[in-house]
Amino acid sequence: GAGVSQSPRYKVAKRGQDVALRCDPISGHVSLFWYQQALGQGPEFLTYFQNEAQLDKSGLPSDRFFAERPEGSVSTLKIQRTQQEDSAVYLCASSLGWIGLIYNEQFFGPGTRLTVL
Amino acid sequence: AQSVTQLDSQVPVFEEAPVELRCNYSSSVSVYLFWYVQYPNQGLQLLLKYLSGSTLVESINGFEAEFNKSQTSFHLRKPSVHISDTAEYFCAVSVTAGNKLTFGGGTRVLVKP
Numbered sequence: 001g002a003g004v005s006q007s008p009r010y011k012v013a014k015r016g017q018d019v020a021l022r023c024d025p026i027s028g029h030v031s032l033f034w035y036q037q038a039l040g041q042g043p044e045f046l047t048y049f050q051n052e053a054q055l056d057k058s059g060l061p062s063d064r065f066f067a068e069r070p071e072g073s074v075s076t077l078k079i080q081r082t083q084q085e086d087s088a089v090y091l092c093a094s095s096l097g098w099i100g101l102i103y104n105e106q107f108f109g110p111g112t113r114l115t116v117l
Numbered sequence: 118a119q120s121v122t123q124l125d126s127q128v129p130v131f132e133e134a135p136v137e138l139r140c141n142y143s144s145s146v147s148v149y150l151f152w153y154v155q156y157p158n159q160g161l162q163l164l165l166k167y168l169s170g171s172t173l174v175e176s177i178n179g180f181e182a183e184f185n186k187s188q189t190s191f192h193l194r195k196p197s198v199h200i201s202d203t204a205e206y207f208c209a210v211s212v213t214a215g216n217k218l219t220f221g222g223g224t225r226v227l228v229k230p
Contacts, residue, residue, distance in 0.1 A: 003160075004160075031216065033216075033217060033218075035218075035220075040222075040223075042121075042123075042207050042209075042220030042222045043207070043218070043220045044220070045217045045218065045219065048216075048217055056217060091160075091161070093161075095216065097216065103149070103166070103168055103216075105163045106216065106218065108153075108160045109160060110159070110160045111160065
């Protein structure tokens with residue numbers, strides 16, 4: 001596809017369940033970001049990959065959150081033992097990153113809306 | 118750490134009227150500035166960006182934003198809005214390392230006929 005895709009688009013989980021959210025970035029994009037957007041708020045940074053390396057995970061709210069990108073393409077955000085406060089839209093973005101002095105924008109996927117009951 | 122404040126959570130405006138969305142940021146280092154737009158039921162799209170050079174930047178659909186370093190602001194303006202501009206607008210900043218974006222809380226623009 002031409003853009004960033006995310007699956008599932010909607011996920012309902014019972015409190016305590018584990019969930020896995022998938023992101024397919026634009027082909028060739030080395031940088032991949034995950035953001036969390038709570039209802040009525042702006043997106044908040046969770047974690048960043050450059051190829052398969054997770055260079056920044058400072059935004060992950062707890063050790064229940066784990067992200068991986070083992071082959072430098074598809075990424076999965078996993079949330080263990082989900083809590084009600086995890087309910088949010090999870091956004092994935094990819095970009096070519098900086099090439100020389102050229103900044104390449106982040107392209108966002110449609111998001112996965114997670115509802116924890 | 119950086120932070121972004123969007124002073125207005127909602128802005129109702131009549132069609133063909135001007136609109137200004139306010140954005141202020143705080144940072145101890147130089148930042149790059151962005152406006153993203155989210156149309157109903159769609160993902161975030163980059164509207165315009167300031168990286169360096171001219172402090173006035175424009176988008177292809179008539180929006181403009183001006184970087185004011187002394188006031189740490191990056192307000193977004195459009196002289197005449199259309200119904201199709203109804204959307205939520207997010208101001209964001211980033212520093213060089215990693216390009217991660219720090220977003221404001223968003224401003225919902227509702228254009229009325």
